[in-house]
Amino acid sequence: MKRFMKIPLFNTFKNCNYLFLHNNNYVSSNINQKDLNFLNDLEITIYHLLDKDCNLNYTFKQGINVKITEVNYYNGNLKITKEINCLDNSHISLITIEESEDLDCNICVNVNTNILKNAYLDSKKLAILKSNIKYDEETLLSGKRANTEAMNVLVNNYCKHQEFNLVSKHISVESESKMTNFGICKGKSVLDINTNGYVVRNASKSVISQKTKGILLDFEAVISANPWLQIDDYDCLASHGAGIGSIDDEELYYLMSRGLTESESSRLIINGFVNPIFQEINNKELKEELINLNILNDK
16 A cells, blocks of 8 residues: 555545555455445545546445546556446445546547436536646446536646547437546647537437637637437437637736736636536545645646
8 A cells, every 4th residue: 555655645544434446456455345336325536546548337225325436547648448437226336537647648538428217317527637647538328318417627738649539329219328528738739629519319308508618818729519419309409509708807907906826817717617526525635635636737
């Protein structure tokens, strides 16, 4: 255990239910949970130390209620595959912190989520990666009344190219998905946010919503937001939208007129996008550590 003590955020796990995995191999836990197969109601914090290619397979038993806060700490050039299976009537809250330290590495992540009948997945993600990444995520709503809400806050401040391809696919009736993305870019960073939505024929009474907002903190920063929907059934509701711009000058002026610097004002505004994720974290030590992180990389 001692060799892991200096890993960022690891020490925040000691006062809660936790599971620590190294490349999906069990390292330690303070409860009877040694893998990602969940059979009972539970609230837990999971730390993934990832420095080799591996597969992460989450399975949630029928009817259970689980809340997970996970920290994925990447180190090196990696290919990670993640499978999430929400079985019938399960109710899952998944808060994900994506973190890396190696400025020179390239990461590929592929996430496949399957939501079955009457299952609900509330997904919130904060990506504060210092490396290049290609992140492909597909959520399949395959059961009647499958439901998911997703919020992704993607922060790119280290002059890297980060690409997020986020797909929602409805193949069953009365399924519902809502996705909200916030992209924040600084310096010469490049952030691509591609959102695709599908409603197949006969997936009637489905509801799909996708929105993306990009905030540029420097003239050289680049954000590309590309929403796309393919709707093959008439009896559904579908909407998408995207907008990119700088922080509102009036908001900055108001805060600076109250005595804050421009940097402090920008950080306060950005924290407004991140706070909904922090508010869902019950691990007090982890929440405090994340709040104190300088996610804007201010000097």
